[in-house]
Amino acid sequence: MNRVVIIVLAVAGFLWANPAEAQTSGTGKVDKLYILDCGQGHAPDESRWTVGVNVGKPIDISVSCYLIHHAQGYFLWDTGISDQVAAMPDGWLPTNNPANDIHWTRAKTLESQLAAIGIKPTDIRFIGISHTHPDHIGNIERFPSVTVLIQKIEYDNYFAPGKPGLRMPPGDNAPSFSKDHPVQLVQEDLDVFGDGSVMIVFTPGHTPGHESCLVHLPKTGWILLSGDAVHLRENWDTRRIPYFATMPADQRLQTLLSMQRMADLISFYHAQLWINHDKPQSDKLRHAPAFYE
Numbered sequence: 001m002n003r004v005v006i007i008v009l010a011v012a013g014f015l016w017a018n019p020a021e022a023q024t025s026g027t028g029k030v031d032k033l034y035i036l037d038c039g040q041g042h043a044p045d046e047s048r049w050t051v052g053v054n055v056g057k058p059i060d061i062s063v064s065c066y067l068i069h070h071a072q073g074y075f076l077w078d079t080g081i082s083d084q085v086a087a088m089p090d091g092w093l094p095t096n097n098p099a100n101d102i103h104w105t106r107a108k109t110l111e112s113q114l115a116a117i118g119i120k121p122t123d124i125r126f127i128g129i130s131h132t133h134p135d136h137i138g139n140i141e142r143f144p145s146v147t148v149l150i151q152k153i154e155y156d157n158y159f160a161p162g163k164p165g166l167r168m169p170p171g172d173n174a175p176s177f178s179k180d181h182p183v184q185l186v187q188e189d190l191d192v193f194g195d196g197s198v199m200i201v202f203t204p205g206h207t208p209g210h211e212s213c214l215v216h217l218p219k220t221g222w223i224l225l226s227g228d229a230v231h232l233r234e235n236w237d238t239r240r241i242p243y244f245a246t247m248p249a250d251q252r253l254q255t256l257l258s259m260q261r262m263a264d265l266i267s268f269y270h271a272q273l274w275i276n277h278d279k280p281q282s283d284k285l286r287h288a289p290a291f292y293e
């Protein structure tokens with residue numbers, strides 16, 4: 001066998017032995033990810049998410065936003081509870097029913113955390129939102145010129161005629177999500193910068209057009225940002241579905257299939273799963289101004 005053939009076989013053997021490594025090494029175009037404190041929630045009864053389990057047990061949840069720096073610009077994933085809540089000494093209770101509602105507070109604004117790391121709202125190139133609930137879209141209109149990446153079905157559902165208005169804190173002068181806001185309507189998956197470093201992944205169920213985000217960092221590796229496809233680590237480990245009793249069967253199925261899709265991605269990319277509302281996990285992660293590389 002001549003030397004060229006031996007080299008070709010050796011290279012082919014390496015690729016065959018390491019298919020995942022060959023396909024999932026990323027591009028190195030993302031160099032930083034900041035976790036921003038985007039609010040806190042306190043619920044009197046955890047079982048709203050863990051049906052039949054931990055009934056009546058109070059729970060605190062985290063709310064995070066994630067700022068990703070790519071060579072082509074900044075990408076902000078979710079915008080959290082409205083910054084207005086930081087100025088409300090008693091926090092915000094959307095339905096005024098303390099027995100059955102989430103009490104939201106905000107220790108510091110999104111805007112102030114961006115300023116602390118030298119970022120102006122206009123420095124951001126894209127905002128991606130997991131879904132249109134108030135704890136994820138609370139600050140979209142503080143970035144009026146930034147294109148929002150949102151699933152078409154989520155957008156259409158949010159702006160459908162006859163839908164009740166979104167609950168936002170009273171007095172918020174930059175409310176909800178304007179129909180005039182520049183958007184890029186996504187259908188299922190999207191490679192945001194075209195190089196595989198930040199990918200929006202369609203994970204419907206919690207809402208009709210829910211999406212998650214898969215990002216690659218050169219040192220940390222792959223991270224899957226959950227959105228609300230899962231709320232708590234325990235729910236992930238047990239495949240527990242929130243609101244199960246009141247959820248239509250097709251929505252339950254979508255939720256389960258999305259969790260399985262996430263599990264497959266995590267396995268293939270050797271990714272970490274960062275669960276937005278899981279406070280014990282959030283407490284262990286570094287927050288801005290520190291960052292992940």
Ligand SMILES: [Zn+2]
Binds near residue numbers: 133135136228277
């Ligand atoms: Zn949420």
